[in-house]
Amino acid sequence: MELFDVYSLFDITPIKGQDCYVWDDKGNKYLDLYGGHAVISIGHSHPHYIDRLTSQVNKIGFYSNSVQNPMQVELAHKLGEISGMSDYQLFLCNSGAEANENALKLASFHTGRKKIVAFEKGFHGRTSGAVAITDNKKIISPFNAHHQVEILPWENIELIEQCLSHKDVAAVIIEGIQGIGGIHIPSTEFLKELEILCKKYETLLILDEIQSGYGRTGEFFAFQQTNIQPDLVTMAKGMGNGFPIGGVLISPKIKACKGLLGTTFGGNYLACAAGLAVLEIMKSENLIDNAKKQGKYLLNKLAKITDIESIRGRGLMIGVDTKKKISPIRKDLLLKNYIFTGVSGTYTMRLLPPMSLNEGHIDYFISSLEASVDSG
Numbered sequence: 001m002e003l004f005d006v007y008s009l010f011d012i013t014p015i016k017g018q019d020c021y022v023w024d025d026k027g028n029k030y031l032d033l034y035g036g037h038a039v040i041s042i043g044h045s046h047p048h049y050i051d052r053l054t055s056q057v058n059k060i061g062f063y064s065n066s067v068q069n070p071m072q073v074e075l076a077h078k079l080g081e082i083s084g085m086s087d088y089q090l091f092l093c094n095s096g097a098e099a100n101e102n103a104l105k106l107a108s109f110h111t112g113r114k115k116i117v118a119f120e121k122g123f124h125g126r127t128s129g130a131v132a133i134t135d136n137k138k139i140i141s142p143f144n145a146h147h148q149v150e151i152l153p154w155e156n157i158e159l160i161e162q163c164l165s166h167k168d169v170a171a172v173i174i175e176g177i178q179g180i181g182g183i184h185i186p187s188t189e190f191l192k193e194l195e196i197l198c199k200k201y202e203t204l205l206i207l208d209e210i211q212s213g214y215g216r217t218g219e220f221f222a223f224q225q226t227n228i229q230p231d232l233v234t235m236a237k238g239m240g241n242g243f244p245i246g247g248v249l250i251s252p253k254i255k256a257c258k259g260l261l262g263t264t265f266g267g268n269y270l271a272c273a274a275g276l277a278v279l280e281i282m283k284s285e286n287l288i289d290n291a292k293k294q295g296k297y298l299l300n301k302l303a304k305i306t307d308i309e310s311i312r313g314r315g316l317m318i319g320v321d322t323k324k325k326i327s328p329i330r331k332d333l334l335l336k337n338y339i340f341t342g343v344s345g346t347y348t349m350r351l352l353p354p355m356s357l358n359e360g361h362i363d364y365f366i367s368s369l370e371a372s373v374d375s376g
Contacts, residue, residue: 010334017044020354020361022340030334031361034342038179038211038317038352041238042281049241052277053270062268071272078279079247083220085233089250092267096210096236097125099246100173102261103232104129107171107204110254115148117163117172117203121181122151124173124208133173135181155190157197164201171204171232176212176222179352182344183312183319188226195228204231210246211317214238215282215355218292218315225314238355243274287355291315294357301366307373309347316357320349322373329372337368 014030016023020043022030032040042049063069072092080086093099104116118124118133125131131140132147150169152159163169172194178184186194198205207230212222214235219225221233231254236246246266250256265271282288295315302311302320309321322329326349333339342350353361 012334019043019046019356020358028338030338030340031364032340033351033353033357033361033365034340035238035352035354036242037342038216038237039240039242040354041214041216042241042278042285042287043354043356046241046277046281048281049274049277052273052280053243056269056273059269061270062265064264065262065267069267069269069272071269071276072267075267075272075275075279078276082279082283083249084224085249087252088233089252089254089256091248091250091261092271093246093248093263094244094265094271095125095246096208096234097127097130098263098266099210099234099236099248100124100130100133100206100208101127103206103234103248104133104171104173105261106232106248106250106254107206109260110204111170111202113168113170113203115150115169117150117152117160117169119152119154119174119178121154121178121184122173122175122208123178123180124175125210154184155187157190157193160194161197164197164203167201169201169203171206172198173206173208176207176209177217177314177317179211179317179350180344182348183317183350185222185312185314191223191226191228195230198231206230206232206234208234210234210236211352214278215288215291216315216317216352218288218295220288222314222317239278240271240274241278243271245271245275282355285356290357291355294359294362297359298351298357298362298366301362302369305366305370305373313351316351316353316355318351319344320351321347322349323347324373329369332372332375333368337364337372339365339368 013025014022015025076090120135122135124134132144132149135151207223209221231251233249239245309323312319344350
């Protein structure tokens with residue numbers, strides 16, 4: 001049997017990770033400025049993270065959600081405390097796409113409506129509902145295309161009101177910062193106006209913080225820069241530092257009933273151990289403050305490179321537009337300087353490093369990028 005060939009792969013086989021570095025099977029050491037799509041939040045192979053998971057698997061790794069699991073309650077309490085959203089409810093699942101699916105389902109249950117509003121360049125996952133609200137026709141099958149979805153231009157409040165005024169929209173979903181779309185940040189004014197419109201037309205507001213959340217931007221969630229209160233917040237990626245876990249934060253106005261949502265693996269013992277370790281390390285090592293501090297340092301350094309067209313981002317979620325195509329620059333960084341970076345389109349580099357990044361890492365990246373841009 002062969003693997004279903006859907007991924008474009010680098011000829012690199014990582015076998016070890018430590019903090020902001022990974023090593024391949026040939027002994028090469030790479031600086032990781034991509035964190036496996038923003039997943040590595042606290043750094044690779046953190047000792048406390050390893051101890052938490054090892055200790056747990058030595059006791060019990062899994063049982064279903066038909067029994068008591070105090071670790072889920074502990075995770076909810078710690079998450080509420082560090083995020084400042086302790087009045088919300090938590091539903092645990094396995095991935096970002098699954099978190100979005102459940103948020104969409106809850107919005108439809110709560111409002112009795114079917115239609116969803118999303119935005120151009122948005123990405124929300126590859127499962128049925130999540131991919132239907134993603135602005136990429138290439139990955140939407142005929143089966144997915146039958147959902148009732150309206151994809152609107154970015155920050156066009158007039159069009160949004162026209163759409164919501166029909167009172168058939170269950171929810172508006174927006175990323176705290178667009179990731180795959182190119183690190184586009186919704187303005188504070190727009191998010192506040194969007195919240196007002198959703199309340200006016202009794203439509204739920206969903207913040208997709210799967211990539212932009214969990215401290216990456218210097219706030220726990222990117223939307224918290226604006227003081228709005230979404231009805232639902234979805235998260236995953238950095239939540240488990242590599243262990244599959246996702247979640248939905250649910251407004252107290254949305255009431256639960258038995259059987260409304262469900263999952264086999266969501267909130268299992270190992271997922272909770274990973275999630276608790278991440279929160280504990282973030283708190284003890286002040287990683288959210290570090291993300292904000294190092295993000296400012298990185299943005300200032302990037303701004304001094306003359307061949308960069310523009311820079312966008314907050315904290316350690318940064319998009320860099322270059323005047324030349326990004327592919328050869330990124331390849332040069334990887335093969336010559338041993339630096340992993342991400343990409344968003346033809347001219348945009350996407351940086352999503354662990355929140356433990358320091359100035360030494362940044363200085364090495366900047367000098368390498370300057371050389372790659374000049375030679376590209």
